[in-house]
Amino acid sequence: MLSRFTDSINEKQLFEPHQKVLLAVSGGIDSMVLLNLFEKSGLNYGVVHCNFQLRGEDSDKDEQFVREAVLQHGVPAFFQTFETEEHARLNGVSIEMAARELRYEYFEEIRIKNQYDFIATAHHQDDLLETFFLNLSRKTGIRGLTGIKEKSGNLIRPLLFASRREIEDFARANFIEFREDYTNSEVVYQRNFIRHKILPLFQKMNPAFKKNLLASMEHLKETEEVYSFSMNRWQKNVVSTIDGNIEIQISALLNLPFPKILLYEILIRYNFNPKVTGQVFQSIENESGKQFYSPTHRLVKDREKLFVIELPKEEKRIYYIEKDDIELFEPFDLAIEKNENRNFEISRNPNVACLDFDQLDFPLLIRRWKQGDYFQPLGMSGFKKLSDFFIDEKLPLHEKENTWLLCSGQQIVWVMGHRIDNRFKITPQTRQVLKIEIREY
Amino acid sequence: MLSRFTDSINEKQLFEPHQKVLLAVSGGIDSMVLLNLFEKSGLNYGVVHCNFQLRGEDSDKDEQFVREAVLQHGVPAFFQTFETEEHARLNGVSIEMAARELRYEYFEEIRIKNQYDFIATAHHQDDLLETFFLNLSRKTGIRGLTGIKEKSGNLIRPLLFASRREIEDFARANFIEFREDYTNSEVVYQRNFIRHKILPLFQKMNPAFKKNLLASMEHLKETEEVYSFSMNRWQKNVVSTIDGNIEIQISALLNLPFPKILLYEILIRYNFNPKVTGQVFQSIENESGKQFYSPTHRLVKDREKLFVIELPKEEKRIYYIEKDDIELFEPFDLAIEKNENRNFEISRNPNVACLDFDQLDFPLLIRRWKQGDYFQPLGMSGFKKLSDFFIDEKLPLHEKENTWLLCSGQQIVWVMGHRIDNRFKITPQTRQVLKIEIREY
Numbered sequence: 016m017l018s019r020f021t022d023s024i025n026e027k028q029l030f031e032p033h034q035k036v037l038l039a040v041s042g043g044i045d046s047m048v049l050l051n052l053f054e055k056s057g058l059n060y061g062v063v064h065c066n067f068q069l070r071g072e073d074s075d076k077d078e079q080f081v082r083e084a085v086l087q088h089g090v091p092a093f094f095q096t097f098e099t100e101e102h103a104r105l106n107g108v109s110i111e112m113a114a115r116e117l118r119y120e121y122f123e124e125i126r127i128k129n130q131y132d133f134i135a136t137a138h139h140q141d142d143l144l145e146t147f148f149l150n151l152s153r154k155t156g157i158r159g160l161t162g163i164k165e166k167s168g169n170l171i172r173p174l175l176f177a178s179r180r181e182i183e184d185f186a187r188a189n190f191i192e193f194r195e196d197y198t199n200s201e202v203v204y205q206r207n208f209i210r211h212k213i214l215p216l217f218q219k220m221n222p223a224f225k226k227n228l229l230a231s232m233e234h235l236k237e238t239e240e241v242y243s244f245s246m247n248r249w250q251k252n253v254v255s256t257i258d259g260n261i262e263i264q265i266s267a268l269l270n271l272p273f274p275k276i277l278l279y280e281i282l283i284r285y286n287f288n289p290k291v292t293g294q295v296f297q298s299i300e301n302e303s304g305k306q307f308y309s310p311t312h313r314l315v316k317d318r319e320k321l322f323v324i325e326l327p328k329e330e331k332r333i334y335y336i337e338k339d340d341i342e343l344f345e346p347f348d349l350a351i352e353k354n355e356n357r358n359f360e361i362s363r364n365p366n367v368a369c370l371d372f373d374q375l376d377f378p379l380l381i382r383r384w385k386q387g388d389y390f391q392p393l394g395m396s397g398f399k400k401l402s403d404f405f406i407d408e409k410l411p412l413h414e415k416e417n418t419w420l421l422c423s424g425q426q427i428v429w430v431m432g433h434r435i436d437n438r439f440k441i442t443p444q445t446r447q448v449l450k451i452e453i454r455e456y
Numbered sequence: 457m458l459s460r461f462t463d464s465i466n467e468k469q470l471f472e473p474h475q476k477v478l479l480a481v482s483g484g485i486d487s488m489v490l491l492n493l494f495e496k497s498g499l500n501y502g503v504v505h506c507n508f509q510l511r512g513e514d515s516d517k518d519e520q521f522v523r524e525a526v527l528q529h530g531v532p533a534f535f536q537t538f539e540t541e542e543h544a545r546l547n548g549v550s551i552e553m554a555a556r557e558l559r560y561e562y563f564e565e566i567r568i569k570n571q572y573d574f575i576a577t578a579h580h581q582d583d584l585l586e587t588f589f590l591n592l593s594r595k596t597g598i599r600g601l602t603g604i605k606e607k608s609g610n611l612i613r614p615l616l617f618a619s620r621r622e623i624e625d626f627a628r629a630n631f632i633e634f635r636e637d638y639t640n641s642e643v644v645y646q647r648n649f650i651r652h653k654i655l656p657l658f659q660k661m662n663p664a665f666k667k668n669l670l671a672s673m674e675h676l677k678e679t680e681e682v683y684s685f686s687m688n689r690w691q692k693n694v695v696s697t698i699d700g701n702i703e704i705q706i707s708a709l710l711n712l713p714f715p716k717i718l719l720y721e722i723l724i725r726y727n728f729n730p731k732v733t734g735q736v737f738q739s740i741e742n743e744s745g746k747q748f749y750s751p752t753h754r755l756v757k758d759r760e761k762l763f764v765i766e767l768p769k770e771e772k773r774i775y776y777i778e779k780d781d782i783e784l785f786e787p788f789d790l791a792i793e794k795n796e797n798r799n800f801e802i803s804r805n806p807n808v809a810c811l812d813f814d815q816l817d818f819p820l821l822i823r824r825w826k827q828g829d830y831f832q833p834l835g836m837s838g839f840k841k842l843s844d845f846f847i848d849e850k851l852p853l854h855e856k857e858n859t860w861l862l863c864s865g866q867q868i869v870w871v872m873g874h875r876i877d878n879r880f881k882i883t884p885q886t887r888q889v890l891k892i893e894i895r896e897y
Contacts, residue, residue: 151668151672152658152661152662152665152668153662153668154668154675155668155672155675156675156676156679157598157675157676157679160672160676205661205662208657208661209661213654213658213661216649216654216657217593217654220593220646220654221594221783222782223782223783224593226780226782227592227593227595228592228593230595231592231595231600234595234598235597237714237717238597238598238683239679240714240717241683241687241713241714241717242679242682242683242686244686244713244714245682245685245686246682272682272685273678273681273685276678276679276681276682339667341663341664341667342664
């Protein structure tokens with residue numbers, strides 16, 4: 016294992032012997048094995064640990080465990096505690112997204128301050144396989160199926176040559192201590208499901224499965240590189256940045272071989288979802304002045320150009336629910352189902368909205384509320400400003416700030432987690448019910 | 457279902473109402489539903505059925521069943537019986553490959569003779585999903601993961617809009633009779649395994665799984681189109697055909713952005729496997745005069761060019777076994793395993809070869825025997841011509857003609873299914889044993 020580790024570093028040219036590497040160590044088995052391999056190889060390294068405070072006392076024990084381990088090795092170590100849930104709330108992102116943002120921002124800060132050349136994480140082969148299937152179970156493109164790279168920018172993954180089994184064997188043989196990770200998020204649940212239920216079945220069907228899949232992922236990676244290369248080259252012919260705004264030349268775009276795919280690749284950078292990009296493309300040859308929104312940008316269709324303009328901060332982050340979506344992961348976990356209005360039981364849970372499907376105009380939008388928003392609260396005949404509604408409901412400031420709205424066109428459908436709009440409620444005339452449940456705000 | 461069927465034909469522009477379509481009807485549920493939908497829609501169609509004689513009496517009953525069905529509808533129908541096993545033997549391909557070759561060749565012949573515009577097969581959505589996983593469990597590239605197209609050339613798949621469940625429901629509701637397919641090949645076994653064991657697990661993990669995967673496959677299809685477009689354009693800069701031979705300009709190739717991937721895409725058309733292409737690429741800048749083989753072509757490396765020359769018929773079809781392969785599907789089903797030579801029991805089965813791993817030079821080759829071949833049969837100290845060996849063994853002509861050899865460089869290792877070579881046998885000095893078993897010749 017040790018020689019395969021150093022061979023792999025040389026072969027993949029991850030870093031030079033004189034370079035300094037900052038190891039991301041959680042205290043789990045993978046990162047403790049990584050630490051041990053760096054120590055045994057006499058490499059120049061330091062350790063960084065993030066305490067995300069997501070598992071109460073366990074998080075603190077993890078930190079303490081890593082502190083003791085690095086003390087033994089006598090290497091530089093950096094520790095940081097984060098208010099992860101708070102960060103997630105304030106930025107309207109999932110807990111996982113928040114932890115990821117905080118982690119990599121902090122890693123990079125420590126790396127630069129302390130002159131490390133690379134940051135190393137302990138991802139291994141089975142992580143690759145599990146991520147492949149995790150992405151496959153959601154909608155994904157080729158980039159979700161190519162796995163992570165051994166080296167990208169300042170980030171390296173020196174354990175990608177090893178399987179989980181090999182890491183476990185090495186830990187056992189070398190008496191490496193580690194902390195069990197009891198995190199119980201949806202992603203961890205799905206990863207475990209893939210690891211323990213799905214992968215063994217594939218192995219049973221074909222013993223060469225893992226090896227074949229890793230080889231296939233390598234092929235896909237090559238294909239992705241060719242694809243991205245072509246896309247980038249074509250983009251240069253149609254996109255220009257003027258005064259910080261992006262301009263896309265419509266005629267130049269339409270003269271290229273894959274205009275729709277290219278437009279998709281251009282607009283995804285500004286967070287436009289594929290459905291909206293499809294609508295932009297449909298209108299590209301006729302109407303002018305039409306506007307389209309992403310969570311962060313507005314697109315205006317002019318006669319000869321598409322202009323992409325960044326939204327002011329308070330307007331940012333818009334998400335879409337399509338007619339046939341059955342779940343949404345961003346900005347938070349939603350389950351969506353369509354039911355016949357026959358013996359349908361309306362939920363009283365404020366985290367569940369039961370809406371008249373035929374009154375809704377798809378795609379629905381999820382956005383932050385802003386001053387001036389108003390709606391017709393369920394059971395009322397008149398309209399009410401949201402700011403007044405919040406006062407009447409005695410909402411604490413941070414909850415008020417972080418409230419999301421579900422909208423159908425310009426109309427508010429649901430002040431999410433609080434009250435639906437009277438215009439979209441279930442009536443005896445309702446044929447179909449759209450039921451939306453907040454699984455995790 | 458009927459309206460979705462006609463909508464889908466229009467939306468995907470599969471064919472025009474006045475065009476004639478030839479339906480491939482096996483008698484199974486999918487093709488009988490396809491037939492019913494064509495009949496109910498009043499479309500202009502005929503039927504073609506192949507009897508591959510692979511399931512004895514059942515094959516004949518299938519044919520009879522289809523004959524009776526078309527008689528009811530009073531449409532033109534074409535029937536053909538094939539000696540599939542014979543064809544597979546003579547051409548050194550698997551039974552499945554043989555059936556596929558025969559089928560599409562015959563379809564095309566009937567189509568042209570009888571002036572049909574398209575051939576339609578009854579593939580549906582679940583076929584797509586199963587094929588995705590079937591290919592995933594082998595080594596595959598993006599083309600193995602993009603599914604089949606609704607329309608490619610003269611071939612259309614008008615049932616791709618429907619799931620298996622929908623087809624079954626439609627068959628039941630409309631009292632459509634069909635024949636069960638009891639084929640029991642490895643591929644059918646794996647398809648059933650995917651259908652009944654693996655897909656339900658994914659569905660359990662994420663109820664939107666099927667829908668998401670189909671959407672992902674659409675994305676991959678687009679990526680594949682961009683990739684192939686770029687590859688084809690670059691190929692034109694480096695490949696020329698002179699006197700039926702292919703010439704690749706080395707310097708032009710190396711000046712392009714992805715020379716190795718491009719070379720792989722060029723050579724795969726001439727059946728060079730990726731490993732051999734890798735060797736070609738490695739030698740591209742130094743040695744001249746080196747030769748490389750595919751089952752159908754020879755590549756000669758010159759100073760400025762690579763020449764690709766078609767092999768004379770009797771030399772064709774060479775297959776490779778790599779050091780870490782554990783199975784092979786072409787030219788027939790092989791299981792390969794490496795064992796320590798400790799309590800290893802040597803098999804006496806002529807379809808199993810137990811070989812001294814360290815004596816072998818990888819990749820091993822599988823090729824047809826030719827006049828002049830000789831080897832040292834197990835237990836003999838001298839060499840023997842293969843033609844003499846066959847006479848001594850009293851091999852019937854067709855078996856002799858169809859014998860394959862396993863070779864290590866120029867040396868014959870195993871006259872497959874008959875005798876191994878004495879030089880590669882297990883001895884007390886053998887450390888590792890390579891065991892190769894013919895699962896199906």
